[in-house]
Amino acid sequence: MFYREAGQFKTSYEADQSILPIFQDRIAMYIMLMFAFIVFPFIANDYWLGSILIPFLVLSLAALGLNVLTGYAGQISLGSAAFMAVGAFAAFNLHVRIPEIPFLVVFLWGGLCSAAVGMIFGLPSLRIKGFYLAVATLAAQFFIEWLFTHFDWFTNYSTSGVITAPPMHIFGFAIDNPLSKYFVVLTIVVLCAFGIRNLARSEIGRAWMAVRDMDIAAEAIGINLMKTKLLAFGVSSFLCGLAGALWAYAVLGTVEPQAFDIIRSFEILFMIIIGGLGSVSGAFLGAGFIVLLPILLNNLGSLVTGGAISTETIAHIEYMIFGAFIVFFLIVEPNGLARLWQIGKEKLRLWPFPY
């Protein structure tokens, strides 16, 4: 009824290739952005902003990064957390060594370092294919974790390996309360999301998908596999690095290798798989699922039972429900939440008529 493309004629290819060709989608996007930027800050309390929305956004960014690599370019990676760590530590080190440097530069630096490392560990992808490629990224994961734990230079010789992240300042404003942090994170994440969307619909994006879908054919039509794959690794780890820096500065307030362990890498992989490979919205949906559901269940646990059942039992039931949910969603829609959203839209397109 309300979701109709009919009658929306594109008079130019430009219009047809715009980011959201369908009018209603654009509206929806504007509304969402408005909510994110204007409504949430008003209605949400510090708990919501600080410990639910910000982590959610940061991890979505990481998931977005991985989705570039795995979803678009088809290269599996189990080292996202390591690249996050690189971002965090690079940012921190630049910051403590050159304190007067503008903050956005610090974040960019974090991203770029991570991108460089990512490309190095991406090199094997030229020879190793499929699930075997996971080994390269796993090597990155464990090696980098070990590196940061062992060499005190990275932690600026602090007595304990854990560093408290220095305070953030952007254009002279102190970014110290959840609200301001939320705005910074949100802005960065939204920009990145649009950036990736643009890449996905232009030459590079097509090259990535070509490599993913059929690398021999891609090569035969003149796509340089090596360059394309490495570019994917670079962009992906750039986003991960950015996410890592944000995680350290905006979420935890500490920089420690243990915060970026293998478990985190798996989490991020789960996000894009559950959210939907090769779609920007998938990254957000997946992150929502993985980040919010446990917190939600945990809250419900204490909310509903009110301490009648031991917390231990609740914790274990949480695990089970979480796992059950994953399987359930797969059976309902194997291609992830993003696809589910698609189907919903197609249904909406025909509503109220069945065909």
Added chain:
Amino acid sequence: MNNVVKNIKSNLIMSINHVNLSFGGLKALVDVSLNIYEKQILAIIGPNGAGKSCMLNIISGIYTPQEGNVEWKGEKRGKIAPHDIAKMGIARTFQNIALFRGMSALDNILTGRNLLMKRGLLAEVFYAGWAKEQEIIHRKKVEEIIDFLEIQSVRKTPVSRLPYGIQKRVELGRALAAEPELLLLDEPMAGMNVEEKEDMCRFVLDVNEQFGTTIVLIEHDMGVVMDISDRVAVLDYGRKIADGLPKDVRADKKVIDAYLGVG
């Protein structure tokens, strides 16, 4: 042989000289030489496993022969990556369709133009400046191809949902998008019904005439081959047993034997 030489209306674009190709013990091609002349349609025929596809794979650089060499426009071609060969102006389709299944027909054909596009990360991230312009320009070109192949209606549909015949067309479109000088078609009409075959023949001929593209195609349907090709080369067990005008080849003793399995 001489009747061929007589019939050269055009000059040599590629020549394959005495190539040998073998996988482990299996000899796929033995001392095969083949000349490809500009603006001609060359058909390679032969029984299954005669090494036809191997020829195409050598031309498009997916295989490199152990012996022999390939000359492109008079100069020898060393070991060279397929994507560079594509840049030289050689495009191809595959025997079993090799489309990018995750993408729409439009995107598939657009990807075919990637090698004509400029790459710049930042510009594309912001989808600004020349990045945007080139998208529009190439989109126009692609639309022309889409019109030419009469697949306007399925533009936006994911290729995985398209019927076989249409997929073949899209793949042809992807190859054409690169505006190649030499177009390699690996069984473009396999598994098609009569109408589809006729369409495809028309496309092939049109491409050859309108764009003046040289075409090498592999085909089993003798009728088709004899109708559309200027020259026919016959492979059998990795050896070239005949090469000439369709009518001569049809009359050739060795060819008949090869097909009827005599001798």
Added chain:
Amino acid sequence: MIYRILVTLISYIMLIGITVSFAAEHFVPVTSYRTGPYGISGAPAANGYVDYLKMINARDGGVGGVKLDWEECETAYKPDRFVECYERLKNKGVAGATVFQPLGTGLTYSVIDRVADDKIPLITMGYGRTDASDGSIFPWVFPLLVNYWSLSTAKIKYIGNLAGGMDKLKGLKIANVYHDSAYGKETGPVLEKQAELYGFDLKGFPVAHPGLDQKATWLNVRRYKPDYVILRGWGVMNQTALKEAARARIPAENIVGVSWSCSELDTVPAGKAAVGYTCSSMYNPGSHYKVFKDILKYVHEAGNGTGPIEEVGNQQLYKTGVLMGIMTVEAINKATEKYGNKPMSGEQVRWGIENLDLTSERLEKMGIKDFIPNVKISCADHEGGAPVKFQRWNGTSFEPASDWVTTDQNIVRPMIEASSSAYAAEKGITPRCN
């Protein structure tokens, strides 16, 4: 179907953070970890903590006539989950949260800045950020009783006694087998300082997390031929270490563990390999103290025990949990003495902790006489530098292996002040207390 589920989910989500009206009670946030690789260690501690709170409510009707109220939150030993719990619980209760006890060093670090902003004290008993013992720089953090560095000085003293006097340490070889993490590495500097002070030879052996297979490490240790081994592990690493030590023919008598390698979870699975193993502890072994009797009487026999009844007074980490409870309650109690019998806020409780003075009489009254030593907290000293008890595992239970061993603040304090003042400089904090 799915849409309905999604909708319900979302509506539930909206419920979170909406705070209901509270009764007039002291609110004690209990952040525990009962799942994940460290869950086995986290669960008994949490049980002890909650049991003690329950017991206080049942026996004394709360503190100063005001009942205790608490909510448990699963952190899974992850900093991000802990921060979420912290933010969730910090504003609950009439007067807000009284005091947080993260029971994890990484967790501690992630809230050190936050507690200062939210004015909620942080008790990190026997763990956490060492240089936070300097109360003049860290007003809100309390590494009570004994921090990592003080502990390691006590350990060297104990080893000295074993060797027959500190002068005998000269020329001895001591191996430091540690969990390869921030926690494990932290005692490195202070040990080296003592090594050069007493002239013994020190070598560190990191164990890769989580330490399921330590053959290589212990072969290295054996090759080093140490006279004594310091075991600084956590979780599954400990018992594996003890077993591998036995396989490497290193007698358990020569292995001295830290407080976090000192529970039945570490010794029992190691079987006979652990017999004779000694480790440090903040309290005396044995379950004969009144406090445990009370817990049994008022909580478990009343049928609302938190964990299994066997662990009461018998499980080391359970005792640690009880000790956490004791400190929390005593702090609140101290605060009520000053601010009157109403729900205490974090700020008031902070004063309470800072003025803790556990004299023998007080301990007597609390039913924990010589369970823990006397301690006195001051504005500058947030630790108390309490002496340490060493315990020996005899195959079935821990028994005292030493008298109370005092820590060497002459070594520790300067290091702490150096480190904390550096922090102050970095953050631009002006020291208090004088």
Added chain:
Amino acid sequence: MKNILLKILQCMLKIVNQKRFILTFSVLVSVIILSLAIYLFMDYWFFLEVFIGGLLSGVMYSLVALGFVLIFKASGVFNFAQGAMVLFAALTFVRLIEMGVPMLGAATLTMLVMVILAIAIERIVLRPLVNQDLIILFMATIGLNYFIEGMAQLVWDSNVHVLDLGIDEYAAYEIGEAFVNKFDVLAALIAGGLVLLLALFFRYTVIGRALRAVADDHQAALSVGIPLRTIWIYVWSAAGLVALVAGMVWGSKLGVQFAIATVALKAIPVLIIGGFTSVPGAIIGGLIVGCGEKLAEVYLGGFVGGAIENWFPYMLAMIVLMIRPEGLFGEKIIERV
């Protein structure tokens, strides 16, 4: 005479040209050279002990890796839940023993439970997802992993349980000055036996053949009338058996507790070196990883501050893959055009 020699030479060249040969050969050579150097310059008894110890713990890893191989071989799925299954099996086993069930009975009962689990998994998870992409099945196992972890600790508990198989863990054979732990040797024997069993099973039984068929092509297997579902049940049950054995061995080593779910991580490099599809590969991979990491830790760790055990196996695996992209024993990936 001359041309015979030539023939032989050619044959040798043929063999030498195979990558696998080159690899194993170079490994062998380097090991020999290394051991020579050690014999001459170092405490070689100690080296021997490290070497053997490494091999033995390697076998412990491959014991876990086997479970992955089975399921991957038959369904191409990387079963993320294998670690959880090990935990579940071990917990069930130890709790039954604590209830006073004799060891053999406990083992049988646990096996029964694992079979039931396998059936349940097939019914509830795999059947609705048949003919889906492998990545999706992989995801399903992720869900399973969480579920089983939760269930294992809910049904039983999350305390640490001592599992005593009645084997003295500290007795050791003494080879010169080197100790070789008897328990480890036994574990190695168990693993070896299991591999032999599975290898025979795959080779000679009807189910085994069906399994291989399924592994090659689901559709084809179905079309010739192989019941995919029952096959899956068999496979998951077999994986359950492996999980049980691994759980028993690791459980008696570490005590049965949540942490043994994490040994799965140790299995990944083993799989990658050995190849996901090869049962003997899992063992060889385990041996390489085991003694590789131990030697590295003991002889190289010192130079870089130690604790390199976590990442060294992956670097090793990476090198192997650079030479042979499908692992030492994995089936060769052939791309048709």
